[in-house]
Amino acid sequence: MNAVIVEDEKLSAEHLSLLLHRIDKDIKVINYFDSVKATSKAFNEGLQADLLFLDIRLADGNSFDIFPKTKIDIPIIFTTAYDNYAIQAFKQNGID
Amino acid sequence: MVDRKNRFLYMFGIGLVISSLFKPLFFKSEPFFDDVFITIIIATVIILEGNLRIDTWLGQKYSWATLPKKRVIAQLLSLLIYSLFLLYLLMFVIHFLKSGKYDLMNPKMRQVLIPATFVTIAVLAIDIGYQFFKAWKQSLIEVEKYKAESANAQLQNLKNQLNPHFLFNNLSVLSSLVYQNQDKAVDFINELSKVYRYVLDNKNAELVSLQEELDFLAHYIYLLKIRFGENITFDIRIDESENSYLPPMCLQMLAENTIQHNETSNANPLKVSIFTENNRLIVSNPTQPRSDKSESSRTGLKNMKLRYQFFIDDQIEIIHTEKKFTVILPLIKKK
Numbered sequence: 001m002n003a004v005i006v007e008d009e010k011l012s013a014e015h016l017s018l019l020l021h022r023i024d025k026d027i028k029v030i031n032y033f034d035s036v037k038a039t040s041k042a043f044n045e046g047l048q049a050d051l052l053f054l055d056i057r058l059a060d061g062n063s064f065d066i067f068p069k070t071k072i073d074i075p076i077i078f079t080t081a082y083d084n085y086a087i088q089a090f091k092q093n094g095i096d
Numbered sequence: 097m098v099d100r101k102n103r104f105l106y107m108f109g110i111g112l113v114i115s116s117l118f119k120p121l122f123f124k125s126e127p128f129f130d131d132v133f134i135t136i137i138i139a140t141v142i143i144l145e146g147n148l149r150i151d152t153w154l155g156q157k158y159s160w161a162t163l164p165k166k167r168v169i170a171q172l173l174s175l176l177i178y179s180l181f182l183l184y185l186l187m188f189v190i191h192f193l194k195s196g197k198y199d200l201m202n203p204k205m206r207q208v209l210i211p212a213t214f215v216t217i218a219v220l221a222i223d224i225g226y227q228f229f230k231a232w233k234q235s236l237i238e239v240e241k242y243k244a245e246s247a248n249a250q251l252q253n254l255k256n257q258l259n260p261h262f263l264f265n266n267l268s269v270l271s272s273l274v275y276q277n278q279d280k281a282v283d284f285i286n287e288l289s290k291v292y293r294y295v296l297d298n299k300n301a302e303l304v305s306l307q308e309e310l311d312f313l314a315h316y317i318y319l320l321k322i323r324f325g326e327n328i329t330f331d332i333r334i335d336e337s338e339n340s341y342l343p344p345m346c347l348q349m350l351a352e353n354t355i356q357h358n359e360t361s362n363a364n365p366l367k368v369s370i371f372t373e374n375n376r377l378i379v380s381n382p383t384q385p386r387s388d389k390s391e392s393s394r395t396g397l398k399n400m401k402l403r404y405q406f407f408i409d410d411q412i413e414i415i416h417t418e419k420k421f422t423v424i425l426p427l428i429k430k431k
Contacts, residue, residue: 008361009265009323015272034327035361036387059327059361061387 001026003051004042006033007079008059016053016079027051035060040070049074056080103148104141111140132190139186143179150174160231168228172220179216184209249402262352269323284322290315298344303407303428306340306377313347313370320355327360333371340427342377343403349396350379350423357421359384372427380422397423 003020007013013032020027030049033039035058043066054063054076066072115136119128154174158167187205192198199205266288273281294312298304310332317330330351351368358381360366368381401412410426 008327009269010325011269011272011276011323015275018275035359035363038361038363060359060364060384065387 001051002028002030002049003053004031004033004047004049005029005053006039006058006063007053007055008034008057009055010034012055012079034058036063036065039063040066043070043072052076054078104145107141107144108137110144111137114140131193135186135190135193139182143182146178146182147175150178160228161235164228164231168224171224171227172217175220176213176216180209180213183212183216245402246406249399249406259352265323266319269319273322280322284319287315287318291319295345301344303341303430304344306334306337306342306372306427309342309344309347310334310337312345313351316348316351320351324355324360327362327365328355329365329367331367331369331371333369336372336375336427339429340372340375340377341430342425342428343400343407346400346403346425347377347379349400353396354379354381354421357386357389358382359386375427375429377425377427378422379425380420383417383419383421 001024005013005016007016010032013034017029020029031042031047033042037060039054039058052072052074054066056063056078057080063078115133118136119133151171154167154170158170160167184205187208188199191202191204266284270281270284270288273284291312294308294315298308313332320328347370354366354368358366364384366381366384368379370377370379372378397412397414404410404412404426407428408426412426413422413424415422415424
């Protein structure tokens with residue numbers, strides 16, 4: 001399974017990757033992005049993945065800004081420290 | 097104070113009333129409207145205008161709040177002498193107009209001037225009492241206002257002392273670090289504890305030295321660098337830190353602000369400059385706005401301005417252009 005991690009803090013991304021590796025060695029993190037722009041660009045250019053880990057506060061804005069510009073039809077797991085974003089995540093069809 | 101035109105109309109009205117009252121009282125025999133009637137009006141206007149001007153002039157020299165004793169004496173004496181002298185002059189002119197004689201003192205003058213002295217003293221006493229009361233009330237209001245502002249600023253300051261997310265974010269970083277690099281994790285804990293130690297130590301401090309703030313900032317930046325790596329850099333050039341003070345945590349707040357509002361990505365790292373120039377501390381970064389606007393910092397800057405107001409008249413300057421965001425903090429000198 002190919003996963004993409006979008007996270008503005010490198011350590012957190014690495015940590016998440018470590019956790020994923022521990023759960024299942026078959027989960028491969030194929031890309032890291034830290035910004036709305038980089039993520040949008042990659043998916044618009046046809047990046048293929050099975051699962052997206054999406055932090056909400058990114059280096060250049062809020063990850064909800066990705067959706068108007070980019071169609072992403074793979075499952076998304078929102079990862080955030082900000083609980084007030086949860087409601088908005090549901091509205092974007094996220095699952096808690 | 098009413099504007100000029102209204103002021104003269106108002107005084108003219110008073111003159112009219114005084115003239116209508118005094119004219120029949122002291123110049124019974126003559127017709128009601130004559131040159132004397134007009135002279136009284138003009139004199140009243142001159143006396144009132146002069147009184148107001150003396151009052152304004154004294155107001156600049158001795159304020160009620162700081163030099164009340166001097167003000168009372170100066171106000172009473174100058175206004176009394178001015179009013180009585182003009183009144184005397186008025187009587188003299190009227191007498192001259194009517195009889196054509198230069199009489200330095202005639203019975204009518206005595207008849208008018210003695211009661212007029214008492215009336216003037218009474219009016220002045222009431223006026224002084226009223227002004228004094230007004231100044232006292234005003235100063236009470238100001239004290240209350242400052243108290244409220246100070247309490248509010250302190251509260252905001254406490255609230256802003258490292259927003260709760262700061263601890264959360266850092267703990268989350270720490271939990272990653274513990275797995276990956278134990279030595280670094282220990283350093284990180286030390287730096288984090290130094291940051292909190294500074295906050296606790298300076299919770300009640302009004303001013304801290306620039307050097308202390310810079311040392312604190314170094315710990316804070318260490319934490320940021322662990323989180324954001326090369327995505328944020330600080331260029332710090334401080335030449336003058338001797339005898340320079342500022343309210344605590346201003347620097348940290350400004351550093352935090354830059355991250356709150358700007359892109360700090362791998363593709364677009366943020367470079368923050370901090371330097372001194374002409375007794376000012378300047379924190380500047382290129383404007384690379386995030387697509388989501390966070391609102392929090394305006395209150396932070398406002399609160400910082402408020403905290404500065406307690407110490408100096410010099411104000412914080414915020415220059416926001418399309419290319420650059422700059423905050424200029426005056427450095428406070430202790431005598």
